Structures are given as structure tokens and as C-alpha cells.
Amino acid sequence: MNAYNNIYDAIGGAPAVRRLVEAFYPRVQAHPLLSPLFPEDITPVMEKQYMFLTQFFGGPSLYSDRHGHPMMRARHLPFPITKERADAWLGCMRGALAESGLPEELQTLVLQRLSGPAYHFINTGDGEEG
Ligand code: HEM
Structure with missing residues (x-):
């Protein structure tokens, strides 16, 4: 990560995270496997x-300060997350990163860091949703 201590600083801090989120959710909302899981008003999710x-x-630690322990896998349990949906989620993130104009190696690093959680959140197999 060059001279930076973490991904947050390396990608450019708050404005970069904001841009990434703003590029990501329109892709999620346009994705046939993902959009049905999300509310029509996506603004609170983006925040x-x-x-x-x-x-x-x-x-x-903005999230924990406001919402407590992330427990992200638990927070995703109400939603049927298949391997296909994890791939789709990461695909949307790949697109958002490409749009960001960040250096390739940073894009790859961010995607790698998100792949672990994404596959960890899989909670159902194909054809057994609900
Ligand atoms: C694996 C595929 C994933 C799917 C299908 C998915 C889907 C969802 C859905 C449906 C929600 C709830 C939206 C609502 O509020 O109604 C949600 C919330 C959220 N997701 Fe994911 N997600 C995935 C992966 C991830 C990953 C990898 C991260 C970050 C590492 C993440 C972070 C979040 C956060 C922060 C929230 C808001 C939690 C809260 O309510 O406080 N998600 N996700």
C-alpha cells in the first residue's frame, strides 16, 4: 500500500469511499439477482x-459508533445470499472500482479484502432460498 497505513488513506479517504458507494449501489439496483433484496429507497443503505x-x-469507526458491533454476517442472515449473489455483489464492486479511476493494484486490493466477507456471508445454496 505504498506509504499509506491502510486502504482508507491509500484510496483517498472520505470522498473516495463516498464515490465508491455512489458508484456501487446503482449497479446493485440494476442487477437482477441483487435488486429484489434491497429496499426501493436505497439512501439509508448507502449511508x-x-x-x-x-x-x-x-x-x-463511524459504523460501530452509530450502530454498535458490526456482526455483518448476522445482519445479512435475513437475506438469502447464494454464491451467485456474492459473485454478483463483488462484480458490482469491481465495476464501481473501475469507475473510480484508482490504480489497478489498489482496485485489486480492495476487491480482495471484500471477497472474504462476501463469501463468508453466503447463507443458502441454490434452489433453497426463503
Ligand atoms: C455477498 C453478497 C451480499 C449481498 C447479497 C448483500 C445484501 C445486503 C442486503 C439485502 C442488505 C440490507 C439492506 C436493507 O437495509 O434492507 C445489506 C446490508 C448491508 N450490507 Fe450487504 N450484502 C452482501 C455483501 C456485503 C459485503 C461484502 C459487505 C461489506 C463487507 C456488506 C455490507 C453491508 C452493510 C454495511 C449493510 C448495512 C447493515 C445495517 O443494516 O446496518 N454487504 N446487504
Whole structure:
């Protein structure tokens, strides 16, 4: 990560996280596997994601300060997350990162860091949703 201590600083701090979230959710909303899981008003989700990714990337602990322990896998249990949906989620993030104009190696690093949680949140197999 060059001279930076964490991903948050390396990608450019708060404005970069904001741009990433703003590039990500339109992709989620346009994705046939993902959009049915999300509410029509995506704004509150974007705000939570902004706070979460800020701290996940090593910035200030905005999410925990406001919402307590992240327990992210538990928070995703109400939603049927298949391997296909995890791939779709990461695909949307890949697109958002490409749009960000960040150096390739940073894009790859961010995607790698998010892949662990994304596959960890899988909670159902294909054809057994609900
Ligand atoms: C694996 C595929 C994923 C799917 C299908 C998915 C889907 C969802 C859904 C449906 C919600 C709830 C939206 C609502 O409030 O109604 C949500 C919330 C959230 N997701 Fe994901 N998600 C995935 C992966 C991830 C990953 C990898 C992260 C970050 C590492 C993440 C972070 C969040 C956050 C921070 C929230 C808000 C939690 C809260 O309510 O406080 N998600 N996600």
C-alpha cells in the first residue's frame, strides 16, 4: 500500500469511499439477482455502507459508533445470499472500482479484502432460498 497505513488513506479517504458507494449501489439496483433484496429507497443503505466501509478500510469507526458491533454476517442472515449473489455483489464492486479511476493494484486490493466477507456471508445454496 505504498506509504499509506491502510486502504482508507491509500484510496483517498472520505470522498473516495463516498464515490465508491455512489458508484456501487446503482449497479446493485440494476442487477437482477441483487435488486429484489434491497429496499426501493436505497439512501439509508448507502449511508450505512459508507460508514461501514470507512471503518473496514481502516478509517474512523463511524459504523460501530452509530450502530454498535458490526456482526455483518448476522445482519445479512435475513437475506438469502447464494454464491451467485456474492459473485454478483463483488462484480458490482469491481465495476464501481473501475469507475473510480484508482490504480489497478489498489482496485485489486480492495476487491480482495471484500471477497472474504462476501463469501463468508453466503447463507443458502441454490434452489433453497426463503
Ligand atoms: C455477498 C453478497 C451480499 C449481498 C447479497 C448483500 C445484501 C445486503 C442486503 C439485502 C442488505 C440490507 C439492506 C436493507 O437495509 O434492507 C445489506 C446490508 C448491508 N450490507 Fe450487504 N450484502 C452482501 C455483501 C456485503 C459485503 C461484502 C459487505 C461489506 C463487507 C456488506 C455490507 C453491508 C452493510 C454495511 C449493510 C448495512 C447493515 C445495517 O443494516 O446496518 N454487504 N446487504
